[in-house]
Amino acid sequence: MIRFLLKCDKDHQFESWFQSGAAFDKLIKAGMVSCTTCGSTRIHKTMMAPAISTASQITAPKPKDPVAELREKVEANSDYVGDAFAKEARDMHDGIVPDRPIYGEANLKDAKKLVDDGIPVMPLPFVPRKKTN
Numbered sequence: 001m002i003r004f005l006l007k008c009d010k011d012h013q014f015e016s017w018f019q020s021g022a023a024f025d026k027l028i029k030a031g032m033v034s035c036t037t038c039g040s041t042r043i044h045k046t047m048m049a050p051a052i053s054t055a056s057q058i059t060a061p062k063p064k065d066p067v068a069e070l071r072e073k074v075e076a077n078s079d080y081v082g083d084a085f086a087k088e089a090r091d092m093h094d095g096i097v098p099d100r101p102i103y104g105e106a107n108l109k110d111a112k113k114l115v116d117d118g119i120p121v122m123p124l125p126f127v128p129r130k131k132t133n
Contacts, residue, residue, distance in 0.1 A: 008035035009042035071126050078103045080128060086110035093119045103128055 004024060007013050014036040018024040024045075027033050031041045078101035081088045085104030091097045103124060106114070114121045 003048075005046045005048040006033070006035075006043050007046045008038060008040040010035070010038050010040055012037040012040075013046065067125050070124075074101075074103050074124065075129070077101055080104055080130075082130065086114060089114055089119050089121055090117075093117075 001017050002020060003015055003017050005013060005015050012035050028043060033043050034041045081102045081104040083105055086106040088102050092099050105128065111121060
């Protein structure tokens with residue numbers, strides 16, 4: 001849709017919407033556009049400032065970041081155990097401490113040993129934020 005500022009041969013101005021510029025031309029040629037004040041069909045377009053959206057009017061949705069969403073879920077639903085991750089995971093697996101969702105850091109050697117021992121762990125696609133209590 002396009003909006004034009006129109007003027008008749010008697011100098012009356014009015015606005016009207018059209019499907020396209022070509023549709024406007026076709027309707028004018030057929031005499032189907034008339035002045036809203038006097039009914040004249042001798043109509044022409046006038047200069048019109050374009051309608052431009054400003055940044056404050058635009059509210060485009062922000063794309064979802066799957067890594068950020070995962071981070072939020074992990075941090076909201078798990079305990080941060082820091083460098084004690086390997087020990088905590090092993091203790092939970094061995095029944096020494098109750099099972100609970102945890103996250104933290106482990107070096108490659110300790111992480112590999114957990115996997116080799118059948119302890120389910122997985123790397124996170126982000127570096128955990130160090131929490132202080």
